[in-house]
Amino acid sequence: MSERFEEKLPDGGVRVTVKPAPELQVHGGSVDLTAEEYKAYRDWRNSHGGAIQTFLPQLDDVKRELLLSGLTPETWTEVFGGGPE
Numbered sequence: 001m002s003e004r005f006e007e008k009l010p011d012g013g014v015r016v017t018v019k020p021a022p023e024l025q026v027h028g029g030s031v032d033l034t035a036e037e038y039k040a041y042r043d044w045r046n047s048h049g050g051a052i053q054t055f056l057p058q059l060d061d062v063k064r065e066l067l068l069s070g071l072t073p074e075t076w077t078e079v080f081g082g083g084p085e
Contacts, residue, residue, distance in 0.1 A: 002028070002070045014038040018070035024079055028070035031063045041067065 003019040012035045019028040033041055037056060044055035052064050065071055071079065 014041075016041065016067060018066060020070035020075065024071075024075075026071070026075040026078055028075075029066050029072045031059075031066050 001021055005017040005019075007015045007017070009015055009032060013033055014035070015030050015032050016038075017028060017030040020026055037059070040055045044050055044052050047055070052068055056064060056067075059067075062073060065076070
């Protein structure tokens with residue numbers, strides 16, 4: 001299971017860092033969210049299965065995947081051998 005860390009930013013936003021599941025043996029990454037995006041992120045986390053694109057449609061696929069799994073495009077390729085679809 002992924003680990004998540006949150007850090008308040010000086011501008012009122014939040015940096016969310018996601019470490020992928022340890023068995024994947026890859027590094028994770030971080031996404032800086034505005035206060036409004038962070039609220040939508042929390043709503044998504046509390047939805048227990050809601051589609052992330054419904055809550056954060058303004059984020060690109062790379063940022064949403066990082067929030068979902070902790071995988072960047074580089075680590076996705078390392079684990080699965082190709083980019084996310």
